[in-house]
Amino acid sequence: MMKMQREARVRVGAVFYASVMLATLFVVWGVFFTDSLAAFNAAALSFVTETFGWVYLIATTLFIVFMLFLAISRFGRIRLGKDGDRPEFSTAAWLAMLFSAGMGIGLVFYGVGEPMSHLSAPPLGMAEPGSMEAGRMAMQYTFFHWGLHPWAIYGVVALAIAYFTFRRGKKGLISTAFYPLLGDRVDGPIGKAIDVLAIFVTTLGVATSFGIGALQINTGTNYLFGVPEGTSVQILIIAGVTAVFVASAVSGLHRGIRYLSHINMTLFMGIMLFLLIVGPTIFMLDVFTATLGNYIQNFVTMSFTSGAFVQEDAWLQGWTLFYWAWWMTWSMWVGTFVARVSKGRTIREFVIGVLVVPSLLSFLWFSVLGGSALNLDLFGGGNITAAVSENISTALFVTLNEFPLGTIVSVLAMILIATFFITSADSASFVLGMLSSNGHQNPPAMVKVIWGSFIASFAVVLLLAGGLEAVQQVAIITGVPFTILLIGLAASLYKAVLAEVLPERPAVPATTQDGGSVTEGHGASR
Secondary structure, eight states: OHHHHHHHHHHOOHHHHHHHHHHHHHHHHHHHOHHHHHHHHHHHHHHHHHHHHHHHHHHHHHHHHHHHHHHHSGGGGOBSSOTTOOOSSOHHHHHHHHHHHHOOHHHHHHHHHHHHHHHHSOGGGOSOTTSHHHHHHHHHHHHHHHSHHHHHHHHHHHHHHHIIIIITOOOSOTGGGGHHHHGGGGGSHHHHHHHHHHHHHHHHHHHHHHHHHHHHHHHHHHHHHOOOOSHHHHHHHHHHHHHHHHHHHHHTOHHHHHHHHHHHHHHHHHHHHHHHHHSOHHHHHHHHHHHHHHHHHTHHHHHTOOSSSOSOHHHHHHTHHHHHHHHHHHHHHHHHHHHHTOTTOBHHHHHHHHHHHHHHHHHHHHHHHHHHHHHHHHHSOOOHHHHHHHOGGGHHHHHHTTSTTHHHHHHHHHHHHHHHHHHHHHHHHHHHHHHTTTTOSSOOHHHHHHHHHHHHHHHHHHHHTTTHHHHHHHHHHHHHHHHHHHHHHHHHHHHHHHHHHOTTSOOOEEEOTTSOEEEOOOOOOO
16 A cells, blocks of 8 residues: 555656646636636637637648648558557457547437537528428538547547657657657646646546536436436536546446446447437438538538628537537547557558548437437427427437337436446546656556546536536637647647658657667658
């Protein structure tokens, strides 16, 4: 026990204490000065969307271009590891883990909610509410929000971490990936500030998912069992999930977490296949095919549509800008996991796997869930849009209730959300523990517990400050500095891989066994 305590003291340092202090201040602010936080969020949100909205739109699209450029260029042959390394996982297992990393509570929460919200309030006012055209636009923009853009954001972070960790032998910290731009300054205050920012923004990003999950579980229990809806119940839900997570972290039940991960995938695929079978199957497949074509055809226009010449800029703020910011805050967490399972892949393999496969699976999920709800409202005399307009959290349960075994499937959906809660807390706290423990691959259990507790506390603060609206506000605000950070990360990665294929340029120093560094001059595998 004493050995573990000494080990924990060695592994944490200035980044850990600064991050904990910043997180504590945020919790104190939200709990004791809730109105002040809410007012600040509203003012900051207005400033950010009016001043930096265009940054989100351009940056996220450029990340896609950057990833594709790396894949099709000579850089695509570079391996995420030494030249002789090969993938640790089969392609099927690797692709499954990629999707599991980015698949979370959001897919369940918005699976029906987003398409039906767009049906009643079409994107940018470009269709008559409730019309066939509104349905087409609803699915098109849902694909847009859950397609290539988020995975390109995750991919930039994951590719940079994997490259510098496995090929250059650097620590698994986001700051070390800035070595080509900052040099030895990554080991000083600038590097520590980058890591603290990454930790704080990641904690907020995961907390948004916790807040959304608590809202939907509470709505589900209210819809099915009459449990009252309210902040106090939602806080109890978060507390219960956190208690389960803390028990697993302290006892080291990694086997149990892996078991829950398998439950996630089984329930996810089970619910989707169930609806595909008992629902309007042909309509769902038609929706998938037609919407995929619309998505490809209108990709550039959607990517660069800002509020300059549209009256419905509030729609952009509530949907596109929120999503782009949310993906930014998730990028460190998801990116770190994706990096860890991608060792041995070439950059070309990595880009194809990360961008294409998870996007297609997300499209299928929304075609099944969203397509079911659209079919009910457009052709079956349903009124799901009314339920969504009143409370978006009810969208999934109202839709499932229209099909056989609806109550049972709704209960399974709530179990899916709960298991997402637990596994998300475990994996996110692991990443946060690693970032705050100088990049160590096995952070102390107590450090993980601390960050898991902060994630829960942040979620409670956001619920107190305004629920889903506060979640969206904080995501958009905190995503701005992280967007700038990711732009720098992409530039740093490009400079590093360019040095590999141009031997006359100095390469990034690789860390030696004794902690020193030597300059590597080997080129890309050819």
